[in-house]
Amino acid sequence: MKTNFSIEIGKLKLNNPVMVASGTFGYAEEFQDFMDLKKLGAIVTKTITLKPRKGNPSPRTCETAAGMLNSIGLENPGLDIFIKDKLPFLKKLGIPIIISVASEEEPGEFLELVSRLNKLEEVAAIELNISCPNVQGKEGLISQDPEATYKIVQEVRKITDKTLITKLSPNVTSIADIARSAKDAGSDAVSLINTLTGMSIDIEQRKPKIAAGIAGLSGPAIRPIAVRMVWEVFNKVKIPIIGMGGIMDVQSALEFIIAGASAVSIGTANFINPKISVEIIGGLKEYLTRNKIADIKELIGSLKI
Ligand SMILES: Cc1cc2nc3c(=O)[nH]c(=O)nc-3n(C[C@H](O)[C@H](O)[C@H](O)COP(=O)(O)O)c2cc1C
Numbered sequence: 001m002k003t004n005f006s007i008e009i010g011k012l013k014l015n016n017p018v019m020v021a022s023g024t025f026g027y028a029e030e031f032q033d034f035m036d037l038k039k040l041g042a043i044v045t046k047t048i049t050l051k052p053r054k055g056n057p058s059p060r061t062c063e064t065a066a067g068m069l070n071s072i073g074l075e076n077p078g079l080d081i082f083i084k085d086k087l088p089f090l091k092k093l094g095i096p097i098i099i100s101v102a103s104e105e106e107p108g109e110f111l112e113l114v115s116r117l118n119k120l121e122e123v124a125a126i127e128l129n130i131s132c133p134n135v136q137g138k139e140g141l142i143s144q145d146p147e148a149t150y151k152i153v154q155e156v157r158k159i160t161d162k163t164l165i166t167k168l169s170p171n172v173t174s175i176a177d178i179a180r181s182a183k184d185a186g187s188d189a190v191s192l193i194n195t196l197t198g199m200s201i202d203i204e205q206r207k208p209k210i211a212a213g214i215a216g217l218s219g220p221a222i223r224p225i226a227v228r229m230v231w232e233v234f235n236k237v238k239i240p241i242i243g244m245g246g247i248m249d250v251q252s253a254l255e256f257i258i259a260g261a262s263a264v265s266i267g268t269a270n271f272i273n274p275k276i277s278v279e280i281i282g283g284l285k286e287y288l289t290r291n292k293i294a295d296i297k298e299l300i301g302s303l304k305i
Pocket residue numbers: 021022023024046047068070072074100129132167193194195217218219220222244245246247265266267268269
């Protein structure tokens with residue numbers, strides 16, 4: 001049986017619904033020896049800021065039960081070096097490249113980042129990271145406030161026709177309210193979830209295991225929360241969802257698609273098995289064939305309750 005595996009998100013056309021999550025795949029070059037990168041549905045880059053960032057002090061990661069904490073703090077080379085040194089490699093791959101961007105001091109930085117990326121044809125889409133728990137200002141995250149989310153997405157929407165994705169935080173009361181703001185302001189899709197805030201303590205030293213204290217929890221520990229949030233947004237807001245949070249294998253990727261995700265992103269699992277995303281692509285194809293599903297779109301949000 002011939003199965004259709006392609007999906008669309010805004011103007012983006014993906015050959016398959018599997019991408020890699022921001023910050024867990026670098027700028028892809030590091031992974032080229034492990035897999036044929038062209039097989040991925042899309043690549044989302046590590047978040048870029050206008051200026052280079054050193055990130056937070058070490059230790060910045062630690063293992064937890066069924067997951068990990070990180071407080072990398074958006075270490076990145078900044079926009080100029082990214083465009084000069086990292087983008088040419090990504091361009092050669094010929095698959096959609098989604099550039100994740102964040103502001104450091106004030107939201108206006110998003111406008112400069114997006115207006116410059118907008119001119120580059122190799123940039124397929126832009127993901128607004130308004131949900132990094134490791135760089136939050138005094139007023140919290142943009143994605144914790146529906147009005148602030150609306151405002152920034154609307155301003156960015158005015159200056160780009162490229163596919164716009166807004167990455168949401170799970171550290172909120174109602175993720176659907178934030179997703180609705182993003183949609184109403186013109187976002188083509190939402191990515192969810194970013195990490196949940198957490199803490200781990202070294203009891204002998206009575207110090208946090210992460211230098212910054214609070215960090216972002218990822219991995220299988222957060223999967224049920226992420227699946228529930230995808231399901232809530234799918235039911236309450238009509239906007240394509242890129243689902244992520246603890247996807248470790250084909251079964252967990254399928255949970256997200258059945259809950260309502262049009263595409264899935266692989267994060268922490270890349271650190272355990274760098275080839276996992278292409279293995280999941282193979283597993284999804286096998287599932288569709290075995291269940292005689294002609295088109296992956298039939299599976300999206302097909303949860304029976
Ligand atoms: C080490 C690490 C670095 C991350 N860096 C970023 C980042 O730069 N930008 C971003 O939007 N998300 C970042 N994330 C969040 C992931 O993209 C993803 O949303 C989250 O980890 C949940 O997925 P997972 O459980 O599959 O890892 C990072 C996650 C980890 C573990």
